[in-house]
Amino acid sequence: MSTFLLEIGTEELPADFARLALPQLEALVSSSLEEQRLDHAGVECTSTPRRLAVTIQGLPPQQHDRQEERKGPPAAQAFRDGVPTEAARGFARRCGVPPDRLEIRDTPKGPFVFAVLREPGRSTADVLASLIPGWIQQLQGRRFMRWGEGECRFSRPVRWLVALLNEQVVPVELPGSDPAVASGRQSRGHRLVPGPVVIAAAGQYAETLAAAGVMVSRAARGAWIREAIATAAGALHARADLPDTLLEELTDLVEQPLLIEGRLEPTYLDLPAEVLSTVMRAHQRYVPLYQLGATVDPLAAAARGVLLPSFLCVSNGRAEAQDTVRRGNERVLRARLADARFFIEADRAVASIDRRDQLARVTFAEGLGSLRDRVERMEWCTDVLLEALALQGADADHARRATHLCKHDLVSQMVGEFPELQGVMGGKYLLAEGEPRAVALAVLEHYLPRGAGDTLPESVPGAVVAVAERLELLLSIFAKGERPSGSSDPYALRRAGNGLMQILWARGWTLDLEALLVRCSLHWASLLPGLEVSAEQLRNDLAEFLRQRLASLLEEEGLEADLVAAVAGQALPIGRLLRDPGDVRQRGHLLASLRREQRLAGVQAVVTRAARLAEKGDLPDDVLSPQAVVDASLFEKPSEAGMLEVLKQLQPLATSCTSEGYNALASALEQSAEVLAAFFDGDGSVMVMAENAAVRANRLAMLGVLRNQAAVLADFRVLQS
Incomplete structure (x- = not known):
């Protein structure tokens, strides 16, 4: 070998x-x-x-030799008295073999000619x-x-x-x-x-x-760098800030890693920790060192007591040049931090409210006005959200103030040089100017989550502003006529939709997104006078987009595709899905637990059968009460009375849209499976499509009520057995 x-x-x-x-x-x-x-x-x-x-x-x-068999014409057509016919000779030419190499084999359709092609391996x-x-x-x-x-x-x-x-x-x-x-x-x-x-x-x-000085194994280089940094940080009683993305980048920047410990002047610890770590990690590919046990305050103005005046650097140089490389890296970092200090001092000379006015000179997007116009649209969204969520008092006041000031740092010199710090610097500047801590924290948090797996806003004002920011972005870009397509999503609309859903789930807020979209879509044309906005199309497009985000997030949480379709499928009424996204998620995970416990199949079989027959009736989807549509005097079999009793027991559970209500509804459907099955099978079964029109309609009505009650939990028709 x-x-x-x-x-x-x-x-x-x-x-x-x-x-x-x-x-x-x-x-x-x-x-x-x-x-x-x-x-x-x-x-x-x-x-x-x-x-x-x-x-x-x-x-x-x-290579292995290749052998291929090809089937040709029937033997009777290929040979006459043992002599190959033109049909046999033509087949042999196409296969590249002489006619005398053809074989006759029996098949279910009679004898046929076969050619065996052998290609020796190269x-x-x-x-x-x-x-x-x-x-x-x-x-x-x-x-x-x-x-x-x-x-x-x-x-x-x-x-x-x-x-x-x-x-x-x-x-x-x-x-x-x-x-x-x-x-x-x-x-x-x-x-x-x-x-x-x-x-x-x-x-x-x-x-x-x-x-020749090259560690060729990428995996070995990565392991060496990780272990060397952990050892060096341990010796300094520090925690190394080494995310996986930085480790991968360092691994792919060097052929023979050399770990160097550098120092920064202690005076630079007067800068915020985020500034130091951003300059070191994102711009210089250094590894910052945090003091063990230090509490990181996201609004702190200085890194003193949080970061050590040291950093780790992975170099591609030779060990004999270590001191020269260290001095060079320290000099570069010193210059970058001096620039950062200058930018911060220049920013603090301008009030944040004045920077907000400067947003009018920065275009947000073609047709959507300036960044200040965008902030004003966000303020309108914040007011609508506070009303829809029934939030009042200090949280509401702080959310409004934070929205008013949330983008001011986009025209600061610091964020202009280090865009990764947007929101972070805005919150720190506001706190230094005397704004309430809740306002400053909301400005910082309204960018969260920045992507998959990122942290979510922890404060109520921060969550409100974050939802308002994403809602404004979706409304404005969709009104502009742009949509995500394939891998193209220049405005990160999918990320915005995901973040909106995740924040609502994390806060446990019940928010009727359908009603919110109706209200916002009708008002958006007045906020974008330069665009022709169809309120109906804007609402419909955004509703479908948010349904897709909802389904996508459920799949990312591990729900199987049919369970996602059962609670957030395209065939379901969009109004119900968006009335409370948290409710959809809750029902999806309930179905998943029922499937894991092997309790779903029995309920699914009966409900699916009932739903299929109920389609032959004309009962509206919102009828949950059997008393309103079922006439007991038309019953002919005891199983019909049994079915009616089950429907009466299920009715209050189907109208209780709570966690306990859904669990109880699922359990009641499971416990009633035998009674429901008796309606279709067994000695007491009935013929649903009876000749008597009144009896037939009565039985279809019962099945329709059962379908509607079960549909409160899920669309059982799309579940895989």
Whole structure:
């Protein structure tokens, strides 16, 4: 068995390219080997900033032979007295075999002619040589480029190729590359290690590059960086701020990681902790160090007592240059923090209310006015939300004030330089100016959640402003006529819809989104005088969009697709879904628990049967009371009376839209399954579609009431058994 190595050597790759390219490369290689009938013991893909590498273990000397059988004409047409006819000769030509190689076999339709095609396997080296260019050309990524005079495209110019099958070079030339790039056994080590690196055999790749200053395994580099940072932070009695995104980026920025501890001047701890950590993490790729047990106040004006005057840096340099690298990084960080201090001092010289007025000079989006216009629309939304949620007192006052000032920091110098700090700086500036802490916190929180898995607003005013901000965005962009499509969502409307739902769920607020959309849509045309806004279309489009967000979030929470369809499906009345999104979520998770406990199937069978027959009647979907539509004098069987008693017991449960009510309704449906089944089957069963029109209508009415009562919980018709 053989080992194969492919190394694609490039100029410095973007840090995020490997994360996206390696899964593609592994899938391409694996599928190609399967298609080419090449067994193997495993495919491993790795990368450094200057290379992608594939190692394939356990390859055979050649492909398996291919054997294919083709069915031809009936034997009676193919041969006359044992002599091939034109039909047989034509079939043999198409198959590439002589007529005397044709076989006659019995089939269920009689004797037919068959041809057996055998294709001997090619050598593994030849197969790999034909596959390698396709693997490289099929990789996808952002901002691919051409170089030299050729037409070859890649993330960065390809400078060398290593292709080895054990010790043998697999000859390959990259099509479209000019200057030409052909395979060999010469690689390159760390940039500070001069000269080429010769790979003697595929199995010696990692150790050969290690000797040239390259830790070729991406997983090993990541593990080394994580462990080294944890050890260094422990020695300093600190907590390292190392999110997974930063760890991945550091892993893809270095070929031989070297951990360096740097210092920052203690005077910079007078800056907010978020400023220091943003400059270090987002802009310099350093790892900030927090004091163990320190409480981080999101509105604190200084990092003193929270951050250590130290940071960790992962360098790609050599150990002998460690002191020089440390001084260079400290100098760069000192300059960045000096800029941040200047921006903060300049911002504090301007009142936040004056910055709010400056928003009038910044366009929000074409046709939607300025950022100040947007804030005024948000203020209108806040008033509507406070009324709908029946919020009064200090929370309402703080929410209104926070909305009025929530975007002022967008024209601050600090946020202009560090956009990641929007909201954070706004809240800190307001608190420093004497605004109530609740107002400042709401300004900070109204951007939450920023994405999947992010924290949600913890304060009532913050949650109100956050919902108002997302509601305004959805209304304005939809009124403008733009919609998310496929992967295109430039205004992050899906994220806004998700955040709106998540905040309502987290707060436990009952908010009738349908009524809210009706009110907002009718008023929005007056808020956007430059646009022609159809209130009805705006309401309908947004209602369907929010239904999709609701269904998507339920799926992300682990609900199976049929359960999501049963509580938030497109066939359900949109008004009920949006009347209380928390109610939809609650019912979905109740169904999931019933399924886990294997209690759902019995109820589903009876209710689904009743719903299917009820469609032949004309009972409205909102009728839950059997007394209003069922005439007991028309009963002919005891099972009808039993059914009526069940419907009477279910009625109060179906009208109680609470957690306890839904659980009780589900239990009552489960306990009544035998009585309901007796209506259809057994000695006392009835013929629903009776010849007597009155009896038939009476029985259909009972089934319709049962369908409506069960539909309060879910649309059982879409559930999978």
